Amino acid sequence: MRNLKYLKNIATLKLDPGKCTGCTICTLVCPHAVFEMKNKKAVIKDLDACMECGACTLNCQYEAISVDSGVGCAAAVISGMLGRTDAKCCCVQEIKKRC
Amino acid sequence: MKNKYIINTIKFKGKDVPVISWQLNFSDIFGAVKVRLGIKRDHYRINPGLYALGTPDKASHVFVSANYKLSFDSLRSKLKGINAWILVLDTKGVNVWCAAGKGTFGTDELNLRIKESDLAGLVAHRRLIVPQLGATGVAGHLVKKHSGFSVTFGPVRSSDIPDFLKNGLKATPIMRRVQFPLQDRVVLVPMELVTGFKYLLLIIIFFFMLGGLSSTGYSFTTAIQRGILSSILLLSAYFSGAVLGPILLPWLPGRSFSIKGLFAGFIVVPVLFLGFLRSFSLLEIISWSLIIPLLSSFLTMNFTGASTYTSLSGVKKEMCLYVPIQIIGVIGGFVLWMIDRFIR
């Protein structure tokens, strides 16, 4: 089956090659194979596949990766906007930036 | 009866460690079906702490899991024949991925459970196998720093664990990838249907009541006739948004779920008009052509939360773009439908 892809050029993922030590952890934790190792450094190979889960940021101990992590769930966004703290899906989040 | 899956207990440093088997029994499977249907979803948890799967010893692997019984059952049944320890974190009955996103399946909770279960005294090695999807909450290097245990991230799917173990704790790239195949989408559909049903019922009742209105007063016969037609149309919009949208996801055009849901709605529109064309006015046809696809669009958009690849930035972007259209379209359609009641 082909891989489903979400919206283009929207993920907030950034990688600082200066800080990367090439430990490869990010390639192991990412569930969407966003990273690839090139010349002993991690590079972002597939930005559009990033779902902003934050696993890479949390596990890169050299702080080379940043992402505005959150859960891509419309029901939670609606609940957040209505100021509720419960949502049908497992995630509840504060909405920092509106439209 | 409770805790049928615990077959025995062993003592470790004065504490009881429950022993479990690989075999799922009838109540495990029946429970899983109920959860999928949204019945008693919040109570499907087990006690956190250490479990012995089979007859593990101090060299056995330690797997970390969530206290959501579905995750736990899936793990133990896939480990068939392997003796291991399972360390269950208190995720409040939420599965690994969601709990990791929330932080309950996290570094602190893991460190706490390692200490509480005296894991360092139990096993001779210093390695934990944590499901890869737990990486959103568990920082391997911080666990190592606080507990001395190093974290190896296992495969995404528990069914790949036997191969992962045979490979010398190495996951292949495919084992590391989250996908969203048909069967995964299908099991989520009942939940989608159950969640929105009470709203749908309210809308249907609303349409039944207003269906009797006309310029000559209120007629119950018309209310029933119109109401039945309206509920069939509303149900089909519901079906397209909550069933067709998720199931046909890869084949529907567009990347936004709202657009995919819109197209799912287009699929059901013509089917219905074939049957109803005769009794419908042009205004009514326009009204339902707005309501069905846009309601469907909204419903499929809500499937983003259950999907495995949508980002928050993306969801916000599509909502900013399409929610106003969905609202205006559905309300517009409803207004036309009301106007039609009075000009007949």
Ligand code: SF4
């Ligand atoms: S985890 Fe960080 S340091 Fe390690 S390879 Fe990835 S970016 Fe580089």
Ligand code: SF4
């Ligand atoms: S945020 Fe998640 S999906 Fe995006 S690159 Fe990091 S690990 Fe991969």
